[in-house]
Amino acid sequence: MDIVVTIKQVPDPDIPPHHFKVDEANKRIVGPPGVAPVMNGYDANALEEALRIREKQGGKVTVVTLGPDGARDTLKRAIAMGADAAVHVNDAALLDRGSSLTARVLAAAIQKIGPFDLVLSGRQASDTDAGLTHILVAEALGVPAVSPVSKLESVDAESAVARRAVDDGYQRIKVRLPALLGVSSELNEPRYPPLKGIMAAGRAQIPVWSAMDLNITDLEPRVELRRLYQETREARVELIEADSPAEAGTKLADKLREAGLV
Amino acid sequence: MAGVLIVAEAVSGALAPSTLELAGEGRRVAEALGEPLIAAIAGTNVRGNEAALGEAGVEQVYLADHSGPGVPSPEWTAAAVVAAVKQAQPSVVLISHSAAGRMLAPTLAARVQSGVVTDATRLRVEGDRVIVTKPVFGGSVLSEQVVLANPQVVTLRARSFAAAEPQPRNAAQSIALQVPEAAGGLEVLEEIREESTSGPKLKDAKVVVSGGRGLGGAENWHAVEELAAVLGGAVGASRAVTDAGWISPSHQVGLTGATVAPDLYIAIGISGAVQHVAGISGARNVVAINKDAEANIFKYARFGVVGDWKQVVPALTERLKQLRS
Numbered sequence: 001m002d003i004v005v006t007i008k009q010v011p012d013p014d015i016p017p018h019h020f021k022v023d024e025a026n027k028r029i030v031g032p033p034g035v036a037p038v039m040n041g042y043d044a045n046a047l048e049e050a051l052r053i054r055e056k057q058g059g060k061v062t063v064v065t066l067g068p069d070g071a072r073d074t075l076k077r078a079i080a081m082g083a084d085a086a087v088h089v090n091d092a093a094l095l096d097r098g099s100s101l102t103a104r105v106l107a108a109a110i111q112k113i114g115p116f117d118l119v120l121s122g123r124q125a126s127d128t129d130a131g132l133t134h135i136l137v138a139e140a141l142g143v144p145a146v147s148p149v150s151k152l153e154s155v156d157a158e159s160a161v162a163r164r165a166v167d168d169g170y171q172r173i174k175v176r177l178p179a180l181l182g183v184s185s186e187l188n189e190p191r192y193p194p195l196k197g198i199m200a201a202g203r204a205q206i207p208v209w210s211a212m213d214l215n216i217t218d219l220e221p222r223v224e225l226r227r228l229y230q231e232t233r234e235a236r237v238e239l240i241e242a243d244s245p246a247e248a249g250t251k252l253a254d255k256l257r258e259a260g261l262v
Numbered sequence: 263m264a265g266v267l268i269v270a271e272a273v274s275g276a277l278a279p280s281t282l283e284l285a286g287e288g289r290r291v292a293e294a295l296g297e298p299l300i301a302a303i304a305g306t307n308v309r310g311n312e313a314a315l316g317e318a319g320v321e322q323v324y325l326a327d328h329s330g331p332g333v334p335s336p337e338w339t340a341a342a343v344v345a346a347v348k349q350a351q352p353s354v355v356l357i358s359h360s361a362a363g364r365m366l367a368p369t370l371a372a373r374v375q376s377g378v379v380t381d382a383t384r385l386r387v388e389g390d391r392v393i394v395t396k397p398v399f400g401g402s403v404l405s406e407q408v409v410l411a412n413p414q415v416v417t418l419r420a421r422s423f424a425a426a427e428p429q430p431r432n433a434a435q436s437i438a439l440q441v442p443e444a445a446g447g448l449e450v451l452e453e454i455r456e457e458s459t460s461g462p463k464l465k466d467a468k469v470v471v472s473g474g475r476g477l478g479g480a481e482n483w484h485a486v487e488e489l490a491a492v493l494g495g496a497v498g499a500s501r502a503v504t505d506a507g508w509i510s511p512s513h514q515v516g517l518t519g520a521t522v523a524p525d526l527y528i529a530i531g532i533s534g535a536v537q538h539v540a541g542i543s544g545a546r547n548v549v550a551i552n553k554d555a556e557a558n559i560f561k562y563a564r565f566g567v568v569g570d571w572k573q574v575v576p577a578l579t580e581r582l583k584q585l586r587s
């Protein structure tokens with residue numbers, strides 16, 4: 001089973017909102033100094049699932065990212081977790097130009113990597129929160145997509161059966177391979193890189209591809225980011241004071257009754 | 263041709279609440295652009311909604327009835343909506359940011375060579391462009407984005423736009439689409455509806471009681487359910503809880519879960535991560551119970567108790583039982 005996992009490096013989503021700033025002029029999010037960017041969480045779930053499939057069925061797991069120089073660290077982490085190979089697409093002309101171009105770039109890179117059975121991607125990135133790229137990659141590759149996948153019931157050479165979360169339940173979907181799955185966080189708990197993996201990552205050679213390597217000439221974005229800004233929020237909470245937590249619980253009930261809420 | 267096209271959904275013979283929100287906002291955008299409001303509806307037994315769509319302001323509806331056996335695959339639905347959009351050539355397409363909409367919107371945009379912005383919380387028309395306000399970075403940052411080509415495809419966050427008020431108008435004129443069964447690679451084997459064990463549906467509930475990681479384990483989850491039962495409310499959860507499997511994923515509230523808009527939202531042992539509170543911006547009164555006075559959830563709360571839920575919640579539940587009996 002040959003699997004490609006798409007990966008994005010993102011600012012750490014656990015940074016509390018008041019610890020980072022928005023550079024409105026350059027339309028960028030600036031994290032606090034010293035906090036390293038991370039592998040997008042859902043992409044880590046996608047990689048974990050790929051590694052589990054390979055451990056059972058053999059094959060190869062290749063990770064690919066489109067990102068600036070620093071994104072190399074995230075590819076190294078993927079290798080440390082157990083990926084067999086990594087590809088870094090890095091070209092100033094391709095960066096920050098929206099999901100549509102990103103998807104065409106990733107699809108071209110996946111095709112250049114070689115034949116694949118599965119593409120696993122996170123269901124959305126925690127910085128842009130768009131949830132578009134993976135579906136657009138599937139469109140560009142001309143393969144079916146299932147997203148968001150909360151459980152992978154089975155995979156064989158021809159097909160996979162996945163659970164897709166819908167609004168008040170789930171669908172069990174059978175999909176013919178090759179296919180793309182958009183992975184959600186219920187699927188698994190990503191592993192920590194073992195020591196052996198960290199050493200392998202140190203030695204790994206990661207090829208860097210440009211727009212030219214991938215024959216990408218149409219660079220037109222389809223969506224324009226006009227503005228990025230933050231709104232501040234003032235707390236207005238009325239805290240219930242009491243001698244004990246239990247008494248606070250009782251008082252809260254009375255308060256809710258007074259306010260006409262129960 | 264032009265127009266603002268909404269992708270309508272019907273559940274058990276009536277228009278979905280999210281569809282009325284699309285119609286309400288769609289009509290506003292259509293009026294600003296000076297274009298008609300039209301719709302596409304695809305699924306099993308979707309005929310017969312023309313009157314309700316008309317009352318919601320829709321002039322024309324493209325209708326694709328799924329005649330094949332079983333649940334229509336997402337590929338069939340996408341093919342139907344693409345066919346409608348290719349015929350109608352609308353300048354704007356509005357889709358709800360539901361599980362189905364999240365897959366449909368990019369598929370459609372790719373197939374009609376346009377762009378898409380997801381999870382909008384506000385729309386504003388400038389000239390012939392729709393300026394889309396979209397929260398990013400979990401909801402702690404806002405962005406304004408614009409699709410540069412037509413159709414401008416946008417998904418709307420639930421409970422963030424005023425629903426259309428039905429008014430006596432002509433029924434929408436319907437145009438039937440013939441959509442062959444997709445030859446694609448997807449087959450929906452079955453669809454499982456996880457009805458909440460009791461009480462109302464999360465999305466429509468007037469009261470929601472949600473629990474977080476602070477509950478400590480599946481064995482304590484009954485405390486959330488008991489309080490919800492006493493209040494006749496629905497049970498919600500943070501992602502930490504659904505990921506841990508204490509309750510099924512359909513109970514997850516937040517950016518990647520359900521958007522709720524109850525009169526009362528009680529958050530127990532939930533820190534209030536931006537991705538969680540993204541799902542409760544429509545809640546009118548938030549109550550937070552958390553042992554950490556610094557927890558972010560208190561910023562969103564009207565009432566709060568700083569304390570261990572193990573003492574607070576049983577006393578709260580007990581007192582509410584007395585008050586309500």
Ligand SMILES: Cc1cc2nc3c(=O)[nH]c(=O)nc-3n(C[C@H](O)[C@H](O)[C@H](O)COP(=O)(O)OP(=O)(O)OC[C@H]3O[C@@H](n4cnc5c(N)ncnc54)[C@H](O)[C@@H]3O)c2cc1C
Pocket residue numbers: 013041124125126473474475476477499500501502503514515516517518519520530531532533534535536537538541551552553554557569570571572
């Ligand atoms: C892209 C992305 C999408 C996401 N989507 C969602 C989403 O849709 N919904 C969602 O919920 N999350 C989502 N998350 C996850 C989110 O960032 C948080 O990790 C999650 O909401 C935390 O859940 P929690 O509040 O239950 O747990 P924690 O953050 O661990 O908080 C537990 C809280 O319980 C309190 N506590 C502990 N013990 C007690 C006690 N005995 N009594 C009282 N209080 C106690 C603690 O003080 C703490 O505040 C998303 C994250 C990302 C990156």
